[in-house]
Amino acid sequence: MQIGAFGNVAFYVSSQATQTFQKMTWTSKANFHQHKVHGDDAVLEFIGFDKDKLTFEMRLDAALGVNPRKALNQLQWMYRSRYGSPLVIDNMLIGGWWHIESISRDIKTVLGDGFIACVIVKVTLVGD
Numbered sequence: 001m002q003i004g005a006f007g008n009v010a011f012y013v014s015s016q017a018t019q020t021f022q023k024m025t026w027t028s029k030a031n032f033h034q035h036k037v038h039g040d041d042a043v044l045e046f047i048g049f050d051k052d053k054l055t056f057e058m059r060l061d062a063a064l065g066v067n068p069r070k071a072l073n074q075l076q077w078m079y080r081s082r083y084g085s086p087l088v089i090d091n092m093l094i095g096g097w098w099h100i101e102s103i104s105r106d107i108k109t110v111l112g113d114g115f116i117a118c119v120i121v122k123v124t125l126v127g128d
Contacts, residue, residue: 001013001014003089004021004087004088004089004090005088006125007074007078007083008074009071009078011089014065016065017064017066018065018066019058019071020058021056021057021058022057022059023055023056023057024054024056025054025056026052026053026094026095027052027055028052029049029050030048031046031047031048031050032044032045032046032047033047051127052095052126052127053127054087054094054095054098054124054125055122055124056122056123057120057121057122057123058071058120058123059118059120060072060119060120060121061117061119062115062117068117068119069115069116071121072116072121075100075121079100079102082099083099084097084098084099084128085098086098097127097128098125098128100124101124101125101126103121103123103124104121104123105120106119106121106122108120
């Protein structure tokens with residue numbers, strides 16, 4: 001059962017395979033500047049908003065029916081091509097368009113033939 005997607009990377013859970021996210025954090029930030037006033041309280045000025053950021057982790061594990069190398073290649077292609085895409089979870093659009101700002105890979109298991117069997121990927125997206 002597909003529970004969401006970011007571009008060509010699907011999030012799904014089934015009895016045969018599981019590829020989903022965890023530890024998702026969506027951050028929004030406003031910028032203010034504090035102006036000091038002689039003999040009075042400081043005055044706060046709103047400057048604008050930063051682009052939203054969203055981070056999540058994915059466990060790409062062959063034991064869960066996922067081909068880690070294929071999923072890593074999809075993420076790498078999206079990162080290198082600066083490909084933007086909507087993020088959809090449970091048929092709901094999350095924000096607008098997102099781009100991969102960074103990818104961190106924590107390789108957990110490599111088999112004797114060099115096959116990467118398990119990797120934890122941390123992805124940071126920046127809003128468009």
